[in-house]
Amino acid sequence: MTKLNWKIIAVALAMVGVAVYPLAHGDMYIMHIFILFFIWSTVASNWNLLMGVAGITSLGNIGFLAVGGYMSGILAKQFGWSPWGCMILGGVAAMVLVTLLVGLPALRLSGIYIALLSLIFADSLPTILTQTRTITGGAMGLHDIPPFFEGMTRMQAYYIVFVFFMAMHAMIWWIIHSSTGLAFVALRDSREFASALGVSEYREKIKVFAMVSFMTGLSGGFYVHYLGDISPTTLGIEPFLLTIAMMELGGIGTFMGPVLGAAIIVFGNEFLRLAGTLRLAILGGLICATILFFPGGFIQLIGWIDNRLSRGRKNER
Amino acid sequence: MRCIIKELINAFVSGTISGSLYALMALGLTIVYGVTHIFNFGHGIVAVSGGYFTWLFISRAGMGLIPATVVAVAVMFVIGLILYRTTLNPLLNTENWEFSVIIFLLGLGILWENLLLQTFGPRVKDIPKFLSGRFKLGFVRINYHEIALIVIVILSVVVLNFILKKTWFGQAMRAVAQDMDGARIVGINLKRTFGVAFALATAVTGFSGVLLATKYYMTPHIGWDWMVKGFVIVVFGGLGSATGAVYAAFILGLAEAVITLYLGSMWVWPIWFFMFLIILLIRPQGLMGGRTL
Numbered sequence: 153m154t155k156l157n158w159k160i161i162a163v164a165l166a167m168v169g170v171a172v173y174p175l176a177h178g179d180m181y182i183m184h185i186f187i188l189f190f191i192w193s194t195v196a197s198n199w200n201l202l203m204g205v206a207g208i209t210s211l212g213n214i215g216f217l218a219v220g221g222y223m224s225g226i227l228a229k230q231f232g233w234s235p236w237g238c239m240i241l242g243g244v245a246a247m248v249l250v251t252l253l254v255g256l257p258a259l260r261l262s263g264i265y266i267a268l269l270s271l272i273f274a275d276s277l278p279t280i281l282t283q284t285r286t287i288t289g290g291a292m293g294l295h296d297i298p299p300f301f302e303g304m305t306r307m308q309a310y311y312i313v314f315v316f317f318m319a320m321h322a323m324i325w326w327i328i329h330s331s332t333g334l335a336f337v338a339l340r341d342s343r344e345f346a347s348a349l350g351v352s353e354y355r356e357k358i359k360v361f362a363m364v365s366f367m368t369g370l371s372g373g374f375y376v377h378y379l380g381d382i383s384p385t386t387l388g389i390e391p392f393l394l395t396i397a398m399m400e401l402g403g404i405g406t407f408m409g410p411v412l413g414a415a416i417i418v419f420g421n422e423f424l425r426l427a428g429t430l431r432l433a434i435l436g437g438l439i440c441a442t443i444l445f446f447p448g449g450f451i452q453l454i455g456w457i458d459n460r461l462s463r464g465r466k467n468e469r
Numbered sequence: 470m471r472c473i474i475k476e477l478i479n480a481f482v483s484g485t486i487s488g489s490l491y492a493l494m495a496l497g498l499t500i501v502y503g504v505t506h507i508f509n510f511g512h513g514i515v516a517v518s519g520g521y522f523t524w525l526f527i528s529r530a531g532m533g534l535i536p537a538t539v540v541a542v543a544v545m546f547v548i549g550l551i552l553y554r555t556t557l558n559p560l561l562n563t564e565n566w567e568f569s570v571i572i573f574l575l576g577l578g579i580l581w582e583n584l585l586l587q588t589f590g591p592r593v594k595d596i597p598k599f600l601s602g603r604f605k606l607g608f609v610r611i612n613y614h615e616i617a618l619i620v621i622v623i624l625s626v627v628v629l630n631f632i633l634k635k636t637w638f639g640q641a642m643r644a645v646a647q648d649m650d651g652a653r654i655v656g657i658n659l660k661r662t663f664g665v666a667f668a669l670a671t672a673v674t675g676f677s678g679v680l681l682a683t684k685y686y687m688t689p690h691i692g693w694d695w696m697v698k699g700f701v702i703v704v705f706g707g708l709g710s711a712t713g714a715v716y717a718a719f720i721l722g723l724a725e726a727v728i729t730l731y732l733g734s735m736w737v738w739p740i741w742f743f744m745f746l747i748i749l750l751i752r753p754q755g756l757m758g759g760r761t762l
Contacts, residue, residue: 279736280739
């Protein structure tokens with residue numbers, strides 16, 4: 153059993169705090185920010201699973217989210233289907249489309265190709281959306297997407313998305329600790345030895361790519377059914393940069409890093425709004441500074457504090 | 470029938486012109502990748518910066534177009550050298566550098582783009598043309614400026630070829646591109662060669678930005694479009710192959726002109742994506758795959 157240290161206690165306390173927040177205080181605006189945090193944290197954790205854990209430099213994850221969100225929103229709005237089924241279909245659509253168009257061709261090549269192909273994929277989506285105006289609403293976006301169920305209150309939405317957030321993170325935890333996660337550790341340590349033992353790099357990469365695109369597409373479904381609209385601005389530079397900043401700031405390649413980063417960025421972005429047009433420049437600078445001076449992100453900082461604490465305790469003895 | 474031929478010839482002319490501009494831009498990308506194996510995700514903004522510096526020197530310092538361009542290219546070279554020495558060199562020594570360099574250059578590009586936006590505003594800037602006036606050849610109308618652009622691009626490629634093949638630093642760069650360990654054994658300073666290669670590529674890219682800005686228009690955001698086109702071109706030509714990049718630029722420039730003619734410019738983006746996809750599926754090593762610089 154792992155030792156009960158202050159980090160586990162802090163995470164548990166934070167989870168309890170988040171769970172009881174709507175009952176205890178329940179400010180509408182803060183609940184909204186929390187819901188956004190749940191969704192973006194899921195997106196960032198998925199992206200981190202791809203980049204940090206599996207070593208696949210995908211740059212188009214916001215595109216996966218948009219595919220899932222648009223698919224789900226269009227199905228629910230045009231055909232009046234249940235949003236729950238539509239969200240699943242949206243996730244499946246994102247998985248099939250992205251894995252076929254981006255994953256299969258690029259993953260068998262070296263690292264740089266997947267970055268290029270996924271970036272161009274995400275960049276060509278807005279054009280396709282504006283060209284198919286009758287279905288997707290073009291540049292204006294898709295509006296009046298039905299919520300999870302009729303007459304949904306903010307508090308109900310909060311708990312629905314909270315459960316989704318917990319489930320997705322449990323899933324990611326499971327993937328990291330499954331044989332797939334282990335295969336990536338083996339591939340990172342020694343590629344030749346791992347493949348000699350029968351680890352197929354291509355197959356493991358496709359597997360994790362498909363899972364990540366499904367979960368990101370599903371997050372897109374939750375995103376549109378909560379907010380009620382989506383437009384091509386979701387594919388713009390800002391959400392992209394924000395999600396990258398979440399991973400980098402939190403600590404890429406760690407499980408808790410993106411969650412921590414998402415918390416900092418989602419709540420910090422509300423303050424950053426004061427900076428106006430300089431916001432993107434600040435974010436870009438923040439990302440550069442983190443990579444240069446603090447490559448491990450906040451998790452590294454916490455590890456350092458942890459070290460100091462335990463050393464202090466040893467000295468007392 | 471005559472009409473179709475006329476359209477096609479016009480598309481051919483404009484495709485050749487844009488192809489030659491793309492070629493120079495892609496050369497910057499391919500030099501960096503070939504020598505240092507850094508894929509510059511801030512490539513677009515480097516090109517835009519070249520254009521903005523030239524515009525700044527013309528409009529604020531009152532220089533002529535040609536001196537302004539020369540000074541801007543020199544400034545870009547120095548910026549490239551400083552950028553490499555202060556940030557990229559330490560990053561290259563870290564574990565997982567390939568990935569951190571990508572994110573770092575992306576972040577830096579966005580920082581710089583927004584600083585440009587903040588300083589100069591979102592309004593479109595343009596740089597005067599090298600030559601004014603135009604002539605008519607049969608039914609094809611060609612600006613003197615476009616002829617000048619093609620001549621400049623050809624001259625630049627010749628000069629670049631000379632630098633790479635005949636000068637000491639160029640030979641060192643090619644040696645490093647061909648075999649990094651071998652180059653180190655014969656006494657080439659990798660760090661310095663990387664720095665010069667990065668600076669040279671920054672200067673070439675900045676220069677191509679000036680040319681692109683005289684032909685098209687320029688805003689801080691246009692760099693993204695140029696950069697993605699550059700990506701498709703270098704992959705099509707074979708990563709790190711300079712000759713391949715030039716051929717690929719002309720082929721894709723012509724393809725773009727034909728697409729714009731028959732489908733409209735809105736479809737250029739998705740079609741670049743599909744071209745990229747098809748290249749990866751059929752010939753992932755590119756036109757000149759396997760060759761270096």
